[in-house]
Amino acid sequence: RNSYKKNICIDMLRQGYHESFSELFTLIQKWNALREAAGPGSAIWQQKSLEEQPDKLDQLYHFLTRAEAAQRAGHYEEVYDNQLNLAYCFNDPEDKWLSNYFYEQCFSTAQLIKIDGGKREAQAHANMGLINEEQGHVMKAAEHYEAFYQLTEGSTWKDETGHTYNSLACEHLWRIYTLLADKMLENKEHQQAIKTLIKALKMAKEG
Template structure:
């Protein structure tokens, strides 16, 4: 039941398991803190707290609160390190023959970012950007679109920037503009002109949103040329 509660704590709370856990495991004084740690998704902090409380019956509320804060802070730091280490390895493998390793570690970084919500989704947004680039390199445009759109929605209304000071949301618009243009060009080759126009229009909207004059004019030209061709 402990295992099932840990799993459940990352999704939906289960009060019945919580009650059974208290009864069956005989939590020591301060056991409510243990249950709270599980409910909040900190299984390692729970294990340490539970072990300490087996031998530490005299802990007062302030001590318990301080211990809870520090244990969860330490566990959160470990989760940050998992993401950062995966991204470091993704950037480390730069040779063409190592692309599969780069892609592998970006996927792991995205998994870590999704699993642990620590920064309002910033790391998850960045990992989706990188996954979009992975699929773009592979020529899987629809898969790239999925990740770029997640990047776009997660960064909307945020002031997040990359190390160079570039706004993440502006970057998301640019990446989607380029992707929609590629999709539009592919549709043109397939002579699917109706959907090509829709795709170029999406590219135009993204170019306008990121206020990129060159992209906006280029996309407008494509739309105009396509409209003339269909007249």
Template sequence: MNAAAAAAAQKHTSSPLLQETVDGNKKLKKSIRMKQADHTGPTLDKSAQIIPKPDISLFRNSLKQNICVEMLREGYHRSFSELLSLLHSDQGRRAMAEPGSASLTQIPLEEQRDKLERIQLHLKKAEEAGRSGSWSVVCEQRLSLGHFFSVPEDLWLGLHFYHSCADKGRGGGGGGGGMGAATEARACMAEVYLQQGALEEARQQAELCVQQAEDVSWLDSSGRPLRLRACQTLWRIYSQLADTLLVTEDFREALTLLQKGLHMAKEAEDKQIEGEAAYQLGLAYQRADDHNTAKQLFTICMQIRGTLQDAEGLATVCMTMAKSSESEGNVDESVQYLEKAADISQSNDLQHQLAVACIHLGTIYYNRNQYERACEYFQQGFDVACKMEDLALTHQTQVFLASARGHTLIRKYMADMESATSLQQLQARTGVLGPDPAHSTDSLPCSTAVDRA
């Protein structure tokens, strides 16, 4: 039996799969023994099992605390103070915000990792560059932060960094370096203030930007000439300031601003803007009843828009010039401008402009008592309004057309009545009398008719 059992055991152990399993178990046991020997040996490093305190603080402290402590540990004390001031400003804004405002719906700045890390990165670079006197790098880092915070809810941060960039680029605090970036920061501030409706602040920054870029060829971050960009912004600012004055009919100051705006538009070297500036100034003179000057500016605008092949703008200017001509009593000239506007609109498929021009032409002929001609233009305007499916314009032209047709029919009826009267008078003069209704047998009593019979 022992010999048989030994033979069976030898047979089983000779199996390749079983042998591989046995070898694997041996290797596993050896590995476990080695690890145990390492842990129990005299060379065990107990500190490897202890987590360093800085790593513990990453989990225990808040994001704000970790970033502030890191900046202090690395020696960036100015950057720490500025970041802490911004965090306090954000808390103040949220505390003063009304219920339901955007400031309360937004996540607090201290909980936004990407923004805090971006501020930390650029402030540290700016502080380090300031220590070495490289003020151009300081301004560029702050300008970069201003560009980063460009969405509406972060514009307060963008303005902060734009202001600090402009201040660092000035001669005293920044040693005169970084003026290009500082000037671009002013252009950006002017655009942000304009977007927020703070027109006086926008005007101040834009005018400073134009002055600083007067005799230099600086480009902004996108490669655009900085002075031209500032001139365009300043034109928009002057335009909006003038609109506010025109509401109160302060024409003198409004015209002064719009004249400055036209000058800035020319300096911007943009014909589209120049044409718009001339048109706005012409409208202001028109409202001030100076139609002669207005027409001169409209003519300049027409030339520019004709060069740019702006058919819609050209048709609009023609109709505006027609209004000035009519105000001066020159109705024939007004008709010429309106007909030109109608031709341009029809050739370029400008349906709304065509309908408006036709209504104006119809109104002029209606007031001249030329009702049939008025009907032609009102009918054309009505057809265009129906084609556009503009209900308000359709109803308006429908009323005008009905009134003109009514006058046409009345005039025709009166003409027919006059014609009939003239015929009777002619017949009376020549002695050729027709049947007299007063002596017709059909109108006599029956007895008289019988007697005559």
């Protein structure tokens, strides 16, 4: 039943990709643990296991081994790009945990890149901000967005839609500060809420 997974694992080991092998193994175990924890009747329970989805195994094999080869050569920007490709690959709702896992990997790798002026680090902060915001960790998200803003100040970096990173940072901060202010008002922290709303307004004007 798992012969495809077995072949991929043997292939990785044959070619000396030991880290990729153990990472793939860990992810399969993590998937099974998530499924067990969710129990019968849950959405994840109805799905095929990761090891029974050859297309996903192919993507993991392809990008994990490329990332490992780049890491050996000390090309951390390539490691990052391969990890980011994996985060993008798993964009189905049921694969969210997998996507988030690779965004977190990107964040760690980005700290090691010294040749792109902080562009990938900025991008990684933006992605971690979005993950934290989605999970309801508003303060943590704000910290990531603030770092994203600081790293993009004065830069001309743009995303694929042509928006500058800095205008995106302003947008994220405007949104997160407004959310924070709402929470402060709920907790009757009026002074703090006003200060935070002023920060939100500043970002809205700047963006």
